[in-house]
Amino acid sequence: MRRSAAWPTREALYELVWARPSEQVAAELGVSGVALAKRCAALNVPKPPRGYWAKRAAGQKVKKLPLPVSSRPKKKSAAPRAPYAAPPVNSEVPWPSLVQATDRGYRDAPVDVWGRLERPGRGQVLDVMVSREALPRALQLYALIMHGLKRSPVALVTERGRTLARAGQDEIRLRIKEQVQARDGLPLLEPKYASPWNAPRPQKAVGTGRLQLLVSVPWQYGFGDYAVQFRDGKVPLEEQLESMLVYLQGVPLRAAEEREVRRQQEEARLAEQRRREEEQARLAALQAERERRRQETSACRESLHDLARQWEDTERLRAYLAALDRGLLESESVGSEAYREWRLWAGQQLEEAPRRQVAQIRSWATRVQEMTRWEPMK
Known part of the structure; x- marks a missing residue:
């Protein structure tokens, strides 16, 4: 197990790094230069700057940085971000009825966290996620978009809580969303319906005034993630209106292209599925042929053993009848007439056994001949 270095105290470490170069101090402590630098940073111990020891060796005047009082290094605080100055709402374009209905619907809406x-909860309203201060500008953006789409086949509609740019059967989803910023000391939000189980919740963030127009395209089970985002930046959304309208007016063409792509993908999927099914059928037929050949080979092998056993039985029977003919059994003991009839029948059976075996051998020989003509299995 690697042993940890025995570090000196913060004050002693400060004196060491300002008395000798870091390479020598690290060698004395038995650590690497990186470990020494990390230790100094953790304890807020300043180190000599680059070129300090060369200037000191040349006799130049150098300055020794004092040891800070606190052992905790100061965290770099990010520069405060200037608040976003949203452009004024232009009232030259009149609000369509859908925009006015959205304004009425959100008039008394509570604020979320x-x-x-x-x-x-009720009424057809446009899809916005903005603060109360940014609501007029968001609605004005919708009014500008609807005014710009008047002479195009694309229209803005609301359906099941969604705002859709629709052209025939083709559509995409729109949403205007405001960026928020976390801030401490915000008020508690009273619940909409007071009850013993419903306590006020603290508000976590406030709106920044920066708006985004989010566009999502249809997917297999609804709409997917946002495909295009228009954002407030150096150029406000109002000055990006022409780009937004060009994108929205291209919905039918892009939808046709997407349908063609999906059709090609579906054809490729079906072709791949057919190929897999054919491959599975081929493998199943190959497996069945292997099993048939295995059973045929096993049956021929078993028939060979059966013929050998029949031959043994025939030879044993022939030997037995020969022994009887040599007088092993007196015919008078069973009756001469009865014995002669039985012996004649037994001889006939013995003569028929080879003929039966010949027929079986001929049948199995044909099957074995077919086995020799089998093509190799792939």
């Missing part, structure tokens, strides 16, 4: 307005 992220500082956005909760969606009304």
